[in-house]
Amino acid sequence: MNDLTPFDVITSRLPHLSPFQAVWNEAEELLRETHPEGYDVEEIGRIAFDCLPEEEKPAALDALFYCWWTALEADRERRAAFEAMGGAA
Numbered sequence: 001m002n003d004l005t006p007f008d009v010i011t012s013r014l015p016h017l018s019p020f021q022a023v024w025n026e027a028e029e030l031l032r033e034t035h036p037e038g039y040d041v042e043e044i045g046r047i048a049f050d051c052l053p054e055e056e057k058p059a060a061l062d063a064l065f066y067c068w069w070t071a072l073e074a075d076r077e078r079r080a081a082f083e084a085m086g087g088a089a
Contacts, residue, residue, distance in 0.1 A: 020060035024048040 004012070017025075027047035031039040045064075052060055 018059065018063065019052060019056045020048060020063055023051045027051065 024044060027044045030047065031043060049057065049060060
């Protein structure tokens with residue numbers, strides 16, 4: 001038996017933003033508007049993290065650590081593939 005309403009079924013397929021993703025998007029938009037000359041990604045992250053309620057900060061750090069690890073692993077895999085194809089060591 002499915003207790004979901006038609007609205008629940010439709011919205012369950014939509015991406016869900018974490019609080020950190022939401023404030024990240026807001027910080028990026030703010031910097032885009034206030035610094036058209038450019039800004040660093042670290043500025044977005046610092047603004048976003050500082051705007052989070054204290055109870056949301058541990059989950060945001062977990063997300064940042066996970067993203068860092070994922071990028072590091074992807075870089076290692078690309079380098080190994082490049083070297084396997086005879087690329088520079």
